[in-house]
Amino acid sequence: MTRPARLVLDRAPSPIGELLIVTDEAGVLRAVDFHDYEHRLQRLLRLHYGALPLETGAAPGEIKAAFARYFGGALDALSALTWDTGGTxxxxxxxxxxxxxxxxxxxxxxxxxxxxxxxxxxxxxxxxxxxxxxxxxxxxxxxxxxxxxxxxxxxxxxxxxxxxxxxxxx
Structure with a gap:
């Protein structure tokens, strides 16, 4: 895992609830969760990245487009996303x-x-x-x-x- 310098939170609609999309300064996906589990997302981010603040901003368009394509029926759309995360x-x-x-x-x-x-x-x-x-x-x-x-x-x-x-x- 590469430690990010910044974490950026964006939101996107989905048929099953608003998505929370967290990327880093390079646009790499770091986390995704649903709006009603934002507290859990915050906890996991602290666990993985320490006190790194979560800034509000825009996720790269290709990430949001991949989620839209997935929910639109292109079921393999998310497999091409680049991601990195903490954890053991x-x-x-x-x-x-x-x-x-x-x-x-x-x-x-x-x-x-x-x-x-x-x-x-x-x-x-x-x-x-x-x-x-x-x-x-x-x-x-x-x-x-x-x-x-x-x-x-x-x-x-x-x-x-x-x-x-x-x-x-x-």
Whole structure:
């Protein structure tokens, strides 16, 4: 992870609530969350970047356009975004593995643990999934419980259901 000099917060509409988009001074995506979870976003940013202030500003147009294309039906639009974030090396390995789950696909936590070559670390994978600062981009909504159960999602189960339906997984 490269430590940013600045963090910039922008907002964008979506069919499931306003998005909070955090980029750095180079326009690299650092975090994405929903407006009703801004407190969690602030907490994660402090955890990852310390006391670095969050400034209001504009995200690069290509980032906002990618989100608009995703919600418009181009389900792979977010996969091309460049991102960097804090977190432990284990967490970042889980978040990279999330990016390998294609739209319309789902994995269980145990399958994800095997993908990161830590098959016994199912709970740790779940915790890393829950600490994911890149909602939608590192698509943690594609991780489900055993038997297909829709288990926790930081944006709420209603959004998880909507996203999986949007992507054709439900």
């Amino acid at each position: 090396s284990f967490q970042r390995s889980v978040w990279r593995a999330l990016c390998e789950i294609r739209p319309g696909e789902t994995l269980t936590y145990s399958q994800l643990a095997r993908r990161v070559e830590r098959p016994a670390a199912i709970r740790a994978v779940g915790a890393a999934n829950g600490a994911n600062p890149l909602s939608l981009v590192a698509p943690c909504h594609r991780v489900i419980g055993m038997g297909g159960a829709l288990t926790g999602y930081g944006g709420g189960l209603e959004r998880k259901r909507w996203l999986l339906t949007h992507e054709g997984a439900l």
